[in-house]
Each structure stands twice: as structure tokens, then as C-alpha cells.
Amino acid sequence: MSASGGLDVIQVFGRPNSPDGYDIRDFLGRSVVEFTWTDLISDDDARARAGVMGLDDPRLPVCVLPDGLRIESATVRNIAGHLGWLTAPSATTYDVSIYGAGPAGLSAAVYAASEGLSTVLLERQAVGGQAGTSSLIENYLGFPGGISGAHLAERARQQAVAFGAEILLLQEGVKATFRDGGIVVDLAGGGTMAARTNICATGVEYNRLNLAGEDRLAGAGLYYGAGAAEAPLCSGEDVYVLGGGNSAGQAALHMAAYARTVTVMMRAARPAASMSAYLLDRLTATPNVVIRVRSTVTKLEGDEYLTGFRVRTENDDEVGIETTRLFVLIGGRPNTEWANDTGIIRDANDYLLTGPDLLVNGRPPAHWPLDRQPYHLETSVPGSFAVGDVRHGSIKRVASAVGEGAMAVSLVHRYLEETGQSDD
Numbered sequence: 001m002s003a004s005g006g007l008d009v010i011q012v013f014g015r016p017n018s019p020d021g022y023d024i025r026d027f028l029g030r031s032v033v034e035f036t037w038t039d040l041i042s043d044d045d046a047r048a049r050a051g052v053m054g055l056d057d058p059r060l061p062v063c064v065l066p067d068g069l070r071i072e073s074a075t076v077r078n079i080a081g082h083l084g085w086l087t088a089p090s091a092t093t094y095d096v097s098i099y100g101a102g103p104a105g106l107s108a109a110v111y112a113a114s115e116g117l118s119t120v121l122l123e124r125q126a127v128g129g130q131a132g133t134s135s136l137i138e139n140y141l142g143f144p145g146g147i148s149g150a151h152l153a154e155r156a157r158q159q160a161v162a163f164g165a166e167i168l169l170l171q172e173g174v175k176a177t178f179r180d181g182g183i184v185v186d187l188a189g190g191g192t193m194a195a196r197t198n199i200c201a202t203g204v205e206y207n208r209l210n211l212a213g214e215d216r217l218a219g220a221g222l223y224y225g226a227g228a229a230e231a232p233l234c235s236g237e238d239v240y241v242l243g244g245g246n247s248a249g250q251a252a253l254h255m256a257a258y259a260r261t262v263t264v265m266m267r268a269a270r271p272a273a274s275m276s277a278y279l280l281d282r283l284t285a286t287p288n289v290v291i292r293v294r295s296t297v298t299k300l301e302g303d304e305y306l307t308g309f310r311v312r313t314e315n316d317d318e319v320g321i322e323t324t325r326l327f328v329l330i331g332g333r334p335n336t337e338w339a340n341d342t343g344i345i346r347d348a349n350d351y352l353l354t355g356p357d358l359l360v361n362g363r364p365p366a367h368w369p370l371d372r373q374p375y376h377l378e379t380s381v382p383g384s385f386a387v388g389d390v391r392h393g394s395i396k397r398v399a400s401a402v403g404e405g406a407m408a409v410s411l412v413h414r415y416l417e418e419t420g421q422s423d424d
């Protein structure tokens with residue numbers, strides 16, 4: 001099975017349903033890198049195609065770059081390293097550090113760098129965030145025929161880099177400390193990142209099912225998110241999508257172009273109010289898509305990979321379903337663990353509070369140190385901003401995330417001016 005075609009592309013060989021293979025496909029797909037994926041189906045196949053001893057050989061997956069370089073035990077990190085994508089920061093302190101390269105963070109990077117601020121953008125996975133997993137974004141201004149989220153993100157990445165932003169991939173901020181009027185963030189791989197201001201654009205993480213076997217099966221038939229790179233591998237299969245929002249609807253439509261059938265299951269009695277009308281119309285008009293409401297997955301089945309699951313249906317029966325593909329898009333929770341112990345104020349669901357949402361009876365929180373009130377996208381720490389889906393009350397759309405990213409940069413300028421750190 002191939003996820004793409006052509007010779008001048010990265011070739012990856014691995015075991016079917018292997019989580020490490022999924023991680024690589026997901027990363028390359030979201031990074032708009034052309035690649036082929038080959039499922040090795042027997043020991044002979046593994047020997048002939050990948051040059052390893054058999055399917056149990058720990059050197060799988062094997063990745064061959066277009067220049068012929070062969071990477072054994074391939075991982076996202078060592079592939080990115082060989083492609084020259086892992087770079088070290090060039091400065092010790094930046095005007096602004098941005099965390100998360102989804103639409104909000106990319107937009108902030110474009111505006112900050114284009115306005116002369118020294119800018120660093122850190123992303124723990126692939127550029128594009130949730131939007132990067134979308135097969136076709138049809139409601140973003142300026143693209144009447146729609147654009148894939150990965151392509152939109154790649155264009156934004158190029159734009160940010162052209163203006164001078166540094167993008168550090170596979171770097172995760174894990175703990176923030178605010179001191180000396182700036183922010184210092186501990187990075188997951190060791191080291192720190194210092195900046196005068198920061199913009200948190202870390203978005204949300206998909207909710208899990210909280211069922212037994214989930215960790216074992218993740219990436220091996222059970223997928224969180226739209227799995228855009230998986231669609232071509234679903235040819236002729238019966239695929240299941242769990243969720244009732246826009247992201248689930250879009251994923252189902254994309255899968256329907258390849259799979260034999262796509263069943264969209266949701267707990268609610270009808271698709272979420274957040275599912276756009278155009279998507280629902282298209283889903284209902286697609287002959288191989290079935291929508292099942294009031295359905296709850298109760299059990300996952302399979303040892304090495306997903307073989308099926310059990311579901312409680314709207315008649316309160318529990319039935320078993322055989323499938324090797326279940327895509328879960330049941331909302332998310334914000335990525336704000338980095339803010340633990342910072343005193344930064346979050347809501348009951350851990351979203352970051354900003355601007356007017358911080359005021360109680362018109363007054364800022366007790367530890368707010370300035371005479372002015374927090375700016376619109378400013379958190380409870382001056383000079384620290386939050387944009388996009390991670391922000392309490394955000395709209396959860398690409399356009400609003402992009403708009404907030406741009407707006408935060410003008411507030412960064414204001415903050416730098418008032419603290420005497422502006423070059424103007």
C-alpha cells in the first residue's frame with residue numbers, strides 16, 4: 001500500500017498497524033512532504049523490500065531519503081534531523097517567544113517577525129496544529145475552492161521564515177517561569193528559552209475515550225484526530241469516525257473518498273451545533289456515509305492492533321463491530337500543563353483567561369501588578385498573551401485563531417513600549 005506515488009520521494013517501509021509507522025506518516029503528511037509508505041506483509045517481503053531480516057527486525061521502520069540515505073529504526077525525530085529540520089536557537093533572548101505552530105502561532109510569528117521583533121516559534125510536533133490535520137478547509141477567507149490544512153500551514157511557515165522568524169520543531173515548552181520582566185521556559189529535551197514577552201498558542205489536545213487498551217492501540221487502528229495521511233490506506237475498508245463536530249464531519253468526508261463505508265457515530269441525538277451546515281448536507285448526500293446518533297463506544301478490542309469495538313446503540317443494545325480503523329474526534333482539552341505553578345489564571349477546564357475575562361466586578365485579579373487593566377489577549381501575567389483555541393472563550397476556527405495571533409503582536413508592541421524595551 002502506498003500513501004503517495006513517485007520515485008523522488010521519501011520511502012518508508014514498516015509493519016502494518018505499527019504506531020511508529022503512523023507517527024511518521026502523520027508527521028510527513030502534515031509537513032507536506034511527499035512520501036510512500038509500504039506495509040510489509042511477511043518476512044520475505046521485509047527482506048526483499050526493506051533489507052531487514054524479517055517482520056520482527058528492530059530496524060523497522062526503514063526510511064530511505066530521496067538522496068538514497070537509509071535510516072533504520074526510523075522515528076519522526078531522526079527523520080527530521082536528517083532532513084535538517086532540527087535547529088538550535090540563534091539568540092539567548094528574543095523579543096517574543098511563541099509556543100505552538102497552529103494557525104494562531106503561525107500568524108503571530110508572521111506579524112511579529114514582519115514588524116521587526118526577534119521572534120522564535122516552538123512547536124512540539126508538526127507545523128499546522130489541528131488545522132494541519134484537516135483535509136480541506138473550506139471556510140477560510142480567500143480560498144473559495146478550499147485548501148488542505150497542511151498546505152495552508154506550510155505556506156504560513158514559509159511566510160514566517162521569509163520574514164525572519166525562527167521555527168524550532170519538535171521542541172516542547174514544559175514549564176514556564178516569569179522573572180525579571182520576561183519569561184523563561186524549560187524545554188522537554190533540556191535547555192531553556194528566554195524572551196521579553198510570550199504568546200501561548202498551544203491549542204487543544206484531543207480527548208481520549210478512557211477505555212482499557214487505549215494506550216496500546218493508539219496509532220495501531222485507533223487514531224485521535226482526522227488522520228488525513230491514513231485515508232489512502234483505508235481503501236475498500238469499513239471505517240468508523242467518532243464525534244459530532246466539524247472536525248469529525250470533515251474527516252468522514254475525506255475518508256469516504258477511499259473507504260468502502262464510513263460510519264460517523266456520536267453520543268448526541270444530532271450532530272453538534274458546531275457542525276457547519278455545508279458539511280452536514282454533504283455528509284448526508286454521500287452514499288457511503290452513515291450517521292449513527294446516540295452511540296457510545298464501550299470497549300476496544302484487539303491485542304497488537306484494533307480488531308473492533310463494542311458500542312451501545314440508540315436502542316440501548318450493545319453490539320460488536322469489526323474494524324481496524326476507528327478515528328476519535330470527541331473534542332479536546334487545552335494544552336496548559338506548562339502553566340502549572342506559574343500563578344497564571346485558568347478557568348475550571350484549564351483554558352487560559354485573558355483580558356476582560358480576568359476582571360471580577362471590573363477589577364483585575366489581586367496579584368495583577370500594574371495600574372492598567374490586562375490587555376484584551378493578555379493573561380494574568382503582564383507581557384504573557386494567549387491566542388486561539390487555548391484561550392477561554394475562543395471561537396475554535398482557523399480565521400479567529402489567525403486574527404488573534406495578529407492582534408496579540410500589536411499588544412506585544414504596546415507592552416514593550418510601556419516597559420521601555422521597544423527599539424522605537
Ligand SMILES: Cc1cc2nc3c(=O)[nH]c(=O)nc-3n(C[C@H](O)[C@H](O)[C@H](O)COP(=O)(O)OP(=O)(O)OC[C@H]3O[C@@H](n4cnc5c(N)ncnc54)[C@H](O)[C@@H]3O)c2cc1C
Nearest residue numbers: 100102103104124129130131173203247388389396397398
Ligand atoms: C480535523 C479538523 C478540521 C478542522 N476544520 C476546520 C475548518 O474547516 N475551518 C475552521 O475554521 N476550523 C477548523 N478546525 C478548527 C481549527 O483547526 C482550530 O480552531 C485551529 O487549528 C486552532 O488553532 P490554534 O493555533 O489555536 O491551535 P492548534 O491548531 O491546536 O495548534 C496548537 C499547536 O501547539 C502545539 N503545542 C501544544 N503544546 C505545546 C507546547 N507545550 N510546546 C510547543 N508546542 C505545543 C501543538 O502541537 C499544536 O501544533 C478543524 C479542526 C480539526 C481538528
